[in-house]
Amino acid sequence: MIQMEYYLVVSTIMMFAGIYGFFTRRNLLAILISVELILNSVDINFAVFNRFLFPGQLEGFFFALFAIGVSAAETAVAIAIIINIYRNIRNIQVKNMNELNG
């Protein structure tokens, strides 16, 4: 029987892996993927908390489901915008995305 802590460790690792990726990737798509990592780690959290701590109810699970759905929508929009950028400047490097600054 695997205890909750292991799951939490995994999710936490995912979380910070995602954050690390977000901070370091140069490509917008890669960043998007890292974001997905973050969101999924959260989903794991919800599921695990629900399963281990409050087994009587389903709030956590549902939250996870909704979160997945919403994040999918977000990703879709993000990708649309990234494509738009690609149309405009023919690449999707983060470093080319700093015309607005100061």
Next chain:
Amino acid sequence: MNILSLFVLVPLLMLLGLWLSKSINQIRGVMVAGSTALLGLAVALVFMYLGERASGNTAEMLFMADYVWYAPLNIHYTIGVDGISVAMLLLSAIIVFTGTFASWRLQPLTKEYFLWFCLLSLGVFGFFICIDLFTMFMFYEVALIPMYLLIGVWGSGRKEYSAMKLTLMLMGASALLLAGILGIYFGSGATTMNILEIAALHNIPFEQQCIWFPLTFIGFGVLGALFPFHTWSPDGHASAPTAVSMLHAGVLMKLGGYGCFRVAMYLMPEAAQELSWIFIILTTISVVYGAFSACVQKDLKYINAYSSVSHCGLVLFAILMMNSTASTGAILQMLSHGLMTALFFALIGMIYGRTHTRDIRELNGLMRIMPFLAVGYVIAGLANLGLPGLSGFIAEMTIFNGAFMNDDVFHRTVTIIACTSIVITAVYILRVVGKILYGTCTNEHHLKLTDATWDERLAVIFLVVAVAGLGLAPFWISDMIHESVLPIVSHLALN
């Protein structure tokens, strides 16, 4: 309709009229009508006030009216006047009236100029009639902000810099002031922001007073050119157009002294007693310091600005002496300084308008060229150095006598130090008069300059008469003021 509200209504109507007016003559018409109406109102108010008092009405404030404004926040529009505010209203009306004529031929954007001008006077009048902290503060800021555009657009010299500096310093002060007002209100636990009620409750904890008193006093004091927060004044005055300097030095700087007295000292007497020595030192410095720095200035307006620092310093100095005589003197000094500085700035503006320089090294022998303005200047100067028969003398004498009534070494010393300012004043006034008016004119461009036009003459004569009138027959107004400062002073003396 309460007569006091008219003081706010008339400027509003003037704003409306200016908004609608198309031609320069319509604008002038509106301004003359409005300012005359205000002057008439002020005079009428004086007589009504004296009549009320004569008929035995001993209330602290007369013509009181109270309209609830923001019920949830206990904010009212409460108005009422005592002798002090009546005197100040009269002063403001006179300055606005003369200021209108002093800016008779102003170009360009005449309409906008007078719009801001009216907004400024609206704020001033509102401030003097209100006895509700919030409303007072609101009108105070209303009076401050038009200054920026008036100086920035119609000014001269480094106008952007001066305007920005003046506005920021004064607004900074009013930020402190706002904190002070909130502190007073919540500290006193009053159910309204009415000054009289807060004073009557008289239960702001001492340690809180020690925080809010300095904030409030400095907040108002900056406008009263309190050392070392006076530096907006020379630049501001130097860059401002004539009528704006008049209004600013003549009326706006008085808001400072008035506020210090009516709000800071009145509502927080214990802290005033406790901390007065700091501010007495500061004001003594500004009295002497202003006079000394005026001695070596090259620009007429700078000289006058520094002398204003000195004289307004005397106002605050007298207020801090905390006895009825000195306080009466302070109010008299406000009146007299307002009138004579307005006169000074008016004349300087007129001279500048002709010679296009204010550098005393480039001016000389004007007495022969523009005798009217020159004589006016001499009179203003004599009033400034306290010639008996003109307004300066009575004010200063009352102040010094009052200040001398605190018979401890500290007060005596600072009083005597302050007295020396009258000598230094003589020095710089005579220096200027000798340099620019006397002698023979060496600048051939100045030789064919003309003397004052009718509108300028009107403004000057009006102010001269006011100065002389106050100086020759001070007793009635001094009585009026004296019986009005008594409640505040007795409140200070309570503890």
Next chain:
Amino acid sequence: MEYTILILLLPFLSFLVLGLAGMKMSNRLAGTIGTVVLGIVAVASYYTAFDYFAAGRGADGTFPTLMPYNAVWLPISESLHIDMGILLDPISVMMLVVISTVSLMVHIYSFGYMKGERGFQRYYAFLSLFTMSMLGLVVATNIFQMYLFWELVGVSSYLLIGFYYTKKEAIAASKKAFIVTRFADLGFLVGILFYGYYAGTFTFTPQLQMLASAGAMIPLALGLMFIGGAGKSAMFPLHIWLPDAMEGPTPVSALIHAATMVVAGVYLVARMFPLFIGYAPEVLHWVAYVGAFTAFYAASVACVQSDIKRVLAFSTISQIGFMMVGLGVCTSADPHDGGLGYMAGMFHLFTHAMFKALLFLGAGCIIHAVHSNEMSAMGGLRKYMPVTHITFLIACLAISGIPPFSGFFSKDEILTACFAFSPVMGWVMSFIAAMTAFYMFRLYYGIFWGRENKELHARHVPHEAPLSMTVPLIFLALVTCGAGFIPFGEFISSNGQSYTIHLDSQVAITSVCIAVVAIAVATWMYLRERQPVADQLAKTFKGLHRAAYHRFYIDDIYQFVTHKVIFACVSTPIAWFDRHVVDQFMNFLAWCTNASSEEIRSWQSGNVQQYTRVFLGGVLVLVLVLLLI
């Protein structure tokens, strides 16, 4: 005696009329208005004097003090208030007479002297203003009213000295006069403040218990007031403005800087005399010492000046010194026992006003004739202008103390008082009297005899002055001859009781002898064309001579103090400090804000990853803050 109000009102009205409408009038009209008004005022004052003294003494044997008018002008506090009114007592009445007389003479005289001057109307307006303020000063019912008119006098003197406002020297002189006296008035003011606080009133008759409780404060107050008096009366070292004041028109010098305004200080001391005697005798003695020193100093300077008006100015200073000494040497209020000086001083004030005005007006005629103040331009004028010559001689004899001219009597009384006070003082003052005689006759000979400036007089022949100028001379000469026989003590004495003047024979003889000797020396030195002795002396005592000629450099010291110290070492640094420290501090705050905003610009790099880093960093910091604190 309600009509006395006219004495103040009329000159004021004429000032207003001439000041406002003067430009529209012709010179003649303006002058006439001024003179006529002054004539009325003079008549009124004479009638007042007659009326007052004729009314006789009260039960206590003194003349009563009357106050026809006294009204509160400016309330200071419950107890203190500044009043405006008219106070009549012997000295004020005497001053009324003096001022109106001299002023009237000057008004008439100016007709001729100022003929065709630009600003004739302005001149008469200022004269009226001055007369009004001076009269107001002497009839003041309280010290503050006195101070008020005191200031007005100062201002009108300023205006009159600076009458020729296109002349550099005139401007400088007027400024100097005003500022120096103003500085002295500061003392006066503070003195008044002390007096008002401790005596509890501004009137001259405070309650005694108040004074008793005040202790050392009353002497202090009186001393400070005396500083004010010293300023107006040109006591050393505040005398420096008076010689320069000669830049004004000569009649003005006669009126203000010889007869009336400069004796205001003496009048002030006399006015406060009861308090001085009662509560501050030591201060009174200091008054005497200051007066004596001033008298000596001025006399010594007068001996070497070449500008005739300056000589007269210094002789004025010296004579005022005499009056101060007269008041100062009083040791009690009883004229028979140490109180004589009071009467003597007042008497000398009276006579001096007359003959000094005469001297100045005469000098005016001379300057009018030769268009110069320098003795070098004169000499031998006696044959050109006889009337001036005679009257001038009379005045010189009077001031030198030769009987039967008025100066003799008054100066003799002063000397008597001095000897009564201490022999040293007596001899010192007698010596100064001798110097007086000497320099006056040096002047006289220098003008009317001595070496004549032939070519100048050939180029432009000096002529006798017109009638309007000679008539006042003659009138004043007559007064000078007769005034000595006025039984002055009958009217004025230190305790108000009647006092009959009797000449102390040995003092009288010594003083006359000394005077005669001095005159003889002067004659020997300056009468003839060639003046070897004088030149020889000037050569031998070169340093002393130059020093005296430069008035012992007192003016230069003042110059140094005002310009080098006040302006260069105080004002300029303060102005600099204001601009570069106080003001810059505000700008510095603004600069800091801008600089910091430039500093943090990089935070907004435009890189979204950096944004989120900051985001996360902020979150973590907050968590730490909350958990650790």
Next chain:
Amino acid sequence: MRPELSLIAVILLLFFFDLFAKGKARDYFQPLACVLMAVHVLVNVVPSREAFSLFGSMYQYVPMMSIVKTVMAIGTLVVILQASNWLVGDDTRHKQGEFYVLLLSTLLGMNFMISAGNFLMFFIALELASVPMACLVAFDKYKHHSAEAGAKYILSALFSSGLMLYGISMLYGTTGTLYFDDMAARLSGTPLQVMALVFFFSGLGFKISLVPFHLWTADAYQGAPTTVTGYLSVVSKGAAAFTLMVILMKVFAPMVAEWQTVLFWLIIASITIGNLFAIRQQNMKRFLAFSSISQAGYVMLGVIGGNAMGMTSLVFYLLVYLAANLAAFGIVNVIERNSGKLDMDDYNGLYRTNPKLAFLMTLALFSLAGIPPFAGFFSKFFIFMAAFSEGFHLLVVIALLNTIISLYYYLRVVKAMYINPSDAPIATFRSDGYTRLSLVLCMAGVLLLGIASSVYDGIHLFSFGL
């Protein structure tokens, strides 16, 4: 539930109009949208008095919420009015429909967010409010800046919602519920919950753009179409601020000390940093972005007190801020449309050529700077009062001193318009009717909201229930 329903109705109507309207009919799109929004506003202007909750208290209602929703709706209406002259452009004309639908669905999301009674509900509403917003920000798809701004916005939004979800998950883990009321009862302020609070806070802080969660703001504001920027700066910010207050007061009541500390520092940081950045901005939109950051700090002053006065003054502040800021953006927008100029230097001498616009701009800026007699002064004063009454003296003084800096940069614009000379000022032009109408609305707000105390009193009437 009324506002949401009527809003959904509006959305559907516009959606179908977009589907079926052809040819000339499409020219009535603009007026139709305006009318429908106006109707929506009118329908909801009077709130129903009593509080209630629906869907097992997933949806909660107190009258104040409805007031805020109405305020937001008014803001949206003004934005739509201002959008007209931009939408009729060639590259946007054909997608007006999308604009309205997206815009209004974000508004719908905000309405639900305000009334949320459960974290799931709240999360979905929040995303509904922010995802379409990204599309709006990137609406000018041929402009690189717009796309870049959209990308930055959506990425930051994803990141922040990730963190926020993480926080919510911890809350869930420690309390076992997602319902606000239950959670309030079970919170005890354990370290984990404190951490969760901060994570959650960052999510809303992102939308309100509080420092340090603000860095996307300037870029997004600058890149986005001006009308969208106005919407972002006023409506979404306001809704988020109010929601934050609701949740802090309802859910995190047991941890009041903690969130007050957080707010304390965030307020100081937001006001100061926002001001410091705003000082030297040239681009007007960017400038207004930073000013809105510091304004957000002032708004939070109403929250930190956590009392009724604070709530009232907060809503009042939002209303006034809406009027002033939308006026400013409207003017920036119309100038951009007519002259393509966006820099402060381009405004030099504006008063000579377009006096009316310049004057309105002045009033709007004065109101933002909090200068009487304009509404901004009152709202600022009241919000200071609210914070002061709870004893946050130091905080108020700091905020007050910051007003000097803000005054400085607002005056910079005034200076440019009135004082600075210009050889090539913006040419005189005549703005279209919609814009004028919107400006009139805003000016009415700026001038009257303060003087006429009835509005404040009205809001005060409903400030209960939290």
